[in-house]
Amino acid sequence: MDKVIMIVGPTAVGKSALGIDLAKQFNGEIISGDSMQIFRHLDIGTAKVLPGEMQGVPHHLLNIRNPDEKFSAHDFQQAAGNLVRKITARGHVPIIVGGTGFYLRMFLLGWQLGTERQSNHITDGLNDEAAWQKLNIADPAAAAKIPVANRRRVERALAVIAETGQLFSDQGDDLTPAYDACVIGLNTERQQLYARINARVDQMIAQGLEKEARWLYAQGGADWPAGKGIGYREWWPYFTGQASLPATVDRIKADSRHYAKRQLTYFRHQLPVHWFNLLENPAEENKIKLLVASLLTR
Template sequence: MINELRVGCLRMSCLRLLQYTAAPPPFCLCRCRRHRTKLFTTSCSAERQKVVVISGPTGAGKSRLSLELAKRLNGEIISADSVQVYKGLDIGSAKPSIAERQEVPHHLVDILHPSEDYSVGQFYEDARQLTREILGRGRVPIVTGGTGLYLRWFIYGKPDVPKSSPEITLEVNSELGNLQRDGDWDAAIDLVIKAGDPGVQSLAANDWYRLRRRLEILKSSGASPSAFQVPYNSFKENFETSKLDLDDSSGIITSAAELQESNSTKDLDYDFNCFFLSTQRLDLYRALDFRCEDMCLDDGILSEANWLLDLGLLSNSNSATRAIGYRQAMDYLLISREQGGLSSSKDFYRFLSEFQKASRNFAKRQLTWFRNEPLYQWIDASKPLENVLNFICDAYNDQTGEIKVPESLCMNKDVSNHKQVRLLKSYRTRNRHFIGREDCSGILEWVRRTQGQHTASSIC
């Protein structure tokens, strides 16, 4: 039953309108009322400790919000960003500044050399360990980032796939090594399919790390990765089953709070307070285009991409070089090197356009990903930061569980009207820094000076 009395519960599983009382009652009535809408759930447990999760599409303002929230809640930030883990990749990852990291402790930032790979499994282990340590210090873990798979594993748990032995790792590297050096992705895919994993066809092209990992799992267990239970999938299956049960029993569409209450979030390890920060898609796209421009000023991201090339890394060859912005910049600089440092304004604007388009597409994928996540409360990032902070602090400190996102802060998950759809389809980038040929003359001079010293032979 959803409508039931729970005694001694410090946090209820249904969130309703925020109410302030002189003194909280010794018990709470957890009644989910069907006439209330836009309700969200955390969980009802006096034993589980609270963890705040802040996510959102790239460029939505997650870092700033988390920094200010950490100051208010005596928190420490755990980065859930697959690029910020790398030293030297500062501009393209919008990494928090040294001053900000001194003001509030940040974790999983600048922990790896760009030549190393970092997996979602390693993030899970690192982030969970840090969470325990932060809670042990009496502080609040604030997990912040837009890497959806990192956050999904962090909240729900990781699949129980076997670890690879050194022998199997060597065997896999031997089988795929030559194909990777030759850039023969199709042959590598065929090899793994014949080994017994047809699911590799869904991998992004040249994602050699994930291809190797899938072959390692196959060789270690004799089964493809899809054969292993994924905690999130089990959670979603229970969620959908609960939804059907409630609809069948009531005959009406139930609220989000009722559905999530029946889904029993108490099975999760922590009391997760999850928030998704976003803006209207059109505004987000404009902001991303401007952000990409800003990253190119004073050769910013191009200098970092140049450093990656000087390390001997190639575009799209590992986790760091697959990152949006770096991949496009490295490709652009490689072409310039092959041409003895020559580059035209057309070449530069082609690179910038590809960078901007990749950033917009990534943000769109993030919105789609988190739209399917049941635990997140969506908040409008265009609203005053102070209002957003006040709501999240109230939600975190609430002892009754009776709170909902105010209408003034609500962010619609979907494009809600035909006008928005039409505007999105007709969207065109309008730069503010790089408009004419002369606007990129400084960049072209920097490319000529830095890339002209490289020859095609030195690249090989």
């Protein structure tokens, strides 16, 4: 079973920096586990690690899709799995860094959700409410955890049931992980985390986030997958004169804070995480390195 290091946690908590540090010490290569950093041209709003910041560490799954293209959890599972095998064959250590919880859980547990094409067609002709009701009849426990408006998750859950004959809600806790993984979680006290998120948004504004979002909007990006992401979707009312700039920036900050809260809830309940607070206790990085070393030598 291939060994994998995973670094998870909410936005703005230092995952990228830790990933680079571990890669430099353990001869690693980084695989992005972020559903927005796959998009070309969108660097500021996705907090993408740029070439000059990589410190010579190879990074994968960055800039692999145009903003109008989809990249599903199934796509991530396949792409990340192929990379893990190639990186391992090179004698290097695969390190997955990111905050898109469903992608990471699906990858770790090896869920078989079918192809994007299968998922897309399983609810043809149904509106969101009818599609959700179909899932509610088939698997009430899964439906209770998936909002009616989350069409993609509803379709994936139905695809799992159709393909495997098992309930989507049964997928996970009793499954054997597909990789020998060490999952490292970074977090900090809530007020400090929120302050860091707010400061990061201010930095993005100073770096030119509005210009980046205007480019996306001018291309028709409001209706594209990339245009649904935090840091971009909040600009659309401003560009049409329905919101002020201060209100737009405040909305980005609020959405980012709410997302961080959801990330933490997901990781705490869905992944076997070893938690650390490097912002308040930097010396804990030594404990992380011992944990990684124990994985690599077992």
